Amino acid sequence: MQALAAKNAQAAAGPPRQCAVPARTGSRCSRRPAQPARKAQPIFASADKVSPLKAQAVDDIAVYTEVSTQSVADAQVKLDKPRVVVLGSGWASACFFKALPKDIKEKYEVVMVSPRNYFLYTPLLPAVAVGTMEERSIVEPVRNLVLGKGDYYEAVCKAIDPVRKELVACFPKDAGLDEACFKIAYDILIIGVGSVNNTFGVKGVAEYCQFFKSIEDANTLRKRISECFERAALPYTPEEERKKLLSFVICGGGPTGVEVAAEIHDFVFNDLKAHYPELLKDVRIRVIELMDYVLSTYDRKIGEFTHKQFERAGIELVLNTRVASVRDGYVSVVPKSGEEFEIPFGSCVWATGIAMNPLIKELQQQFPEQTHFRSALTDEFLRVKGSDGSIWAFGDASTIEQPRALQRADELFEQADTNKDGLVGLKELQALLTEASKEFSHLEEHARFLEAKNKRFGGLLQRALAGNSNGAESPMQTVEETDELTKEQFKALLEKIDSGLRALPATAQVAKQQGEYLAEVLKRGSFDQQAKVLQPNEKQAPFKYNHKGSLAYVGGDQAVMDIPKVGPIFGTGAGIMWKGYETFAQISLRNQLLVISDWVRTKLFGRDISRV
Numbered sequence: 001m002q003a004l005a006a007k008n009a010q011a012a013a014g015p016p017r018q019c020a021v022p023a024r025t026g027s028r029c030s031r032r033p034a035q036p037a038r039k040a041q042p043i044f045a046s047a048d049k050v051s052p053l054k055a056q057a058v059d060d061i062a063v064y065t066e067v068s069t070q071s072v073a074d075a076q077v078k079l080d081k082p083r084v085v086v087l088g089s090g091w092a093s094a095c096f097f098k099a100l101p102k103d104i105k106e107k108y109e110v111v112m113v114s115p116r117n118y119f120l121y122t123p124l125l126p127a128v129a130v131g132t133m134e135e136r137s138i139v140e141p142v143r144n145l146v147l148g149k150g151d152y153y154e155a156v157c158k159a160i161d162p163v164r165k166e167l168v169a170c171f172p173k174d175a176g177l178d179e180a181c182f183k184i185a186y187d188i189l190i191i192g193v194g195s196v197n198n199t200f201g202v203k204g205v206a207e208y209c210q211f212f213k214s215i216e217d218a219n220t221l222r223k224r225i226s227e228c229f230e231r232a233a234l235p236y237t238p239e240e241e242r243k244k245l246l247s248f249v250i251c252g253g254g255p256t257g258v259e260v261a262a263e264i265h266d267f268v269f270n271d272l273k274a275h276y277p278e279l280l281k282d283v284r285i286r287v288i289e290l291m292d293y294v295l296s297t298y299d300r301k302i303g304e305f306t307h308k309q310f311e312r313a314g315i316e317l318v319l320n321t322r323v324a325s326v327r328d329g330y331v332s333v334v335p336k337s338g339e340e341f342e343i344p345f346g347s348c349v350w351a352t353g354i355a356m357n358p359l360i361k362e363l364q365q366q367f368p369e370q371t372h373f374r375s376a377l378t379d380e381f382l383r384v385k386g387s388d389g390s391i392w393a394f395g396d397a398s399t400i401e402q403p404r405a406l407q408r409a410d411e412l413f414e415q416a417d418t419n420k421d422g423l424v425g426l427k428e429l430q431a432l433l434t435e436a437s438k439e440f441s442h443l444e445e446h447a448r449f450l451e452a453k454n455k456r457f458g459g460l461l462q463r464a465l466a467g468n469s470n471g472a473e474s475p476m477q478t479v480e481e482t483d484e485l486t487k488e489q490f491k492a493l494l495e496k497i498d499s500g501l502r503a504l505p506a507t508a509q510v511a512k513q514q515g516e517y518l519a520e521v522l523k524r525g526s527f528d529q530q531a532k533v534l535q536p537n538e539k540q541a542p543f544k545y546n547h548k549g550s551l552a553y554v555g556g557d558q559a560v561m562d563i564p565k566v567g568p569i570f571g572t573g574a575g576i577m578w579k580g581y582e583t584f585a586q587i588s589l590r591n592q593l594l595v596i597s598d599w600v601r602t603k604l605f606g607r608d609i610s611r612v
Contacts, residue, residue: 081109082527082534084150085167085184087157087359088192089114089142091122091508092395094587095515096190097145101523108522110150111184115172117142117154120215121591122508124582126259126553127598129218130225130267131607137594139215140587155182157193160363162387165189165532187527188390188534190518191376193360195396195506198353204326209350212256221349225264226611228346229276245346246282249331251323252352253289254297255552258306260349261287261315262555269313271607286316286343288323288333295560297505298550299568302560306570309554318343354506360397375399380542382518389533394518395511399503400543405440406494412436413487423484441544446497504545517543551578 086093089112097112104110121138128135146152155169158181167189170181197213199205210224211217225248231237232245248264250257265285273280287294287310293303294310294317310317320336330342356374364370367386370377376393377385378400384391385401405412416424416432424432433447485493504510524537549563551574559578560570569577579599586592 081107082187083109083111083185084188084190084522085186086110086112086190086192087114087167088112088194088395088397089116089119090192090194090395091119091511092397092515092518093190093192094119094140094142094145095512096192096394096519097142097149098587099516099519100149102148104149104523108188108527110146112142112146112150112152113155113157113167113169113184114142114152115154115156117152119145119587121586122213123585124595125212125215125218126256126263128215129212129221129260130263131222131271131609132263132266132602133595133598135215135219137591137598138586140591144588153184155180157359160189160359160366160391162363162366162391165390186390187532188392188522191360191363191384191391191393191397192395192511192515193357193397195354195375196357197350198355199350200353202323202325205323205350208326208328209251209331209348212260212349212351221260221347223611224347225267226609229272229279230611232279232282232346233276242279243282243284244329244344246279246284247343247345248283248285249343249345249348250285250287251331251348251350253287253291253294253317253319254352255295255550257287257289257349257351258294259553260351261285261310262313262553265313265315265555267607271609275609284316285314286318288318288321288331288343290320290322292320294319295552298552298560298562301568302562302570305568306552306554306560309556309558313555315555354396357397363391372399377401381521381536381540382514382543389531389535392518392534394514396506398514402442402503403440404498405436405443406491406498409491409494410487412494413490416490423486424490425484429485429490443497509548510545513545514543551581553578 086096093112093114097110100110118139118141121140124133124138127133128138143152153169154171154175156172158168158170160167164185165187166183166185168181168183170179171177173179197211210221212221228245228248232242237245248261250261268283268285269280289296293300294306295303307317318333321333324332324334324340326332326348329346330344331348332340332342334340354374360376363376363384364372367384369386370384375396376398378393378398379385380400382392382394382398382400383389384393384398412432413424415435416428418428430447433443437444437447521536521540522534524540525534526537527533528535547564549561549566551559551561553559553575554570557575558570558572559575560568561574561577562568583592583595583599586595
């Protein structure tokens with residue numbers, strides 16, 4: 001490869017010259033005097049024309065575009081330190097860089113590669129869609145985050161070669177310039193590319209629905225709402241067409257879908273009301289949800305409150321209903337008990353489900369251990385399974401492998417059966433689950449539940465546990481104080497417990513904690529020069545998610561919150577706390593001040609209804 005690279009360089013610049021870019025170990029460089037800088041010849045201009053992994057590299061970073069040799073030399077100096085490449089600029093990656101110490105450059109060369117040169121605070125995306133927030137208020141340039149800690153390349157990763165430890169990245173096509181592709185070698189690769197929208201194979205979603213994942217999606221929805229009202233306000237617009245234009249459908253009753261519906265309602269009845277009074281009677285906002293209540297991952301009381309709040313506001317909930325197909329202006333739905341029917345719409349927002357990023361799918365094909373349907377499977381330290389520790393992943397792009405206790409049922413039974421009578425009693429079971437929870441964390445809550453049965457006033461403690469955890473759904477409910485389990489019954493019990501295993505939710509909260517955790521691993525760990533992998537500090541504990549609660553805006557300055565050990569909170573008070581949290585959870589002081597100013601501006605002057 002080096003010989004071929006040298007041949008290309010010689011053809012482009014004439015006689016051999018001194019290397020302007022320090023090479024990696026083992027590369028060669030002519031010691032002749034440097035010649036005047038000339039433009040490098042492109043090896044390929046598009047990743048679509050040549051297989052990325054077959055491209056020739058110049059040293060450890062090859063730039064495949066018409067740029068000056070001098071500019072490449074200045075930008076691509078390889079330091080004599082392990083290189084950490086971070087893919088993505090979402091929650092996990094941004095929080096990772098923010099948590100890195102200022103002196104990280106003394107230990108590692110850190111590079112972020114992402115096609116998006118800003119971090120987006122996604123929880124307030126629905127507010128941007130109606131003008132409550134301005135888009136600049138909830139984005140932070142990633143160069144602000146990497147400043148003083150590493151470098152940033154605006155590019156999308158096309159392929160990863162885990163054997164040679166290098167990847168191919170290209171300047172994004174949608175940026176309006178020619179696609180420029182290059183290779184970059186890594187010692188440690190951290191994948192945080194997130195996920196993509198999931199249509200679940202529903203026909204017409206990609207063509208006729210609006211996704212809601214990016215700042216572009218929010219701006220598209222904002223313009224679409226304005227277009228629908230302006231079109232409906234034209235003279236002689238037929239009534240049927242007017243009603244269709246003013247029908248807003250949101251597919252998905254999770255936090256995103258609920259907040260989009262709430263923000264649209266506030267926008268229409270607080271800001272558009274004065275300008276289109278004659279159109280309000282035709283406005284319909286509908287949320288389609290497969291479950292029997294919205295916000296199904298929250299406490300049931302929160303879903304019931306949201307239902308009542310939406311009923312008072314006039315937002316319709318189409319529950320126990322799935323989307324069958326979508327065509328231009330119509331979404332076809334099927335209730336669990338009933339016949340298929342169509343709902344007309346002026347705008348349909350698809351806010352349900354995520355799918356595997358294509359890059360993760362390609363990576364999985366190189367590792368037989370990768371079997372998860374949605375993301376890269378990692379161990380408890382966030383190392384990608386099968387990568388021998390050279391690749392790590394966090395955020396929506398990853399799923400921590402959950403060890404199943406059933407696989408070691410025989411060993412666990414022998415450990416529990418302390419008196420060797422072939423039976424396991426309640427106290428023996430509780431002691432086993434407590435000890436085994438150190439390895440199988442999902443056994444901990446069931447151990448606590450059994451502990452309540454073993455104590456005085458156990459019934460009271462049991463009910464308390466059931467109210468604050470999954471105790472009410474625990475298989476331990478069926479275990480009585482006098483029960484003694486055979487090995488087969490013990491296995492059946494473990495199988496029920498394992499069936500309740502749930503992957504961590506794909507939320508900003510999880511990604512944030514994982515980003516901060518991996519920054520701690522990098523800071524405290526050491527790079528094994530012999531094995532060429534990052535070794536966590538021996539005192540480094542595995543990643544453990546700490547759920548701090550869930551919240552959502554439901555309109556009319558009201559919100560809902562589901563706080564562990566506290567329970568559900570909803571109403572105007574929750575709305576104030578929601579605004580406070582979303583303000584001070586911003587990634588920078590600059591964003592905090594901008595968000596505060598937007599709250600004040602919206603209250604004083606209302607939302608801007610211009611279509612710009």
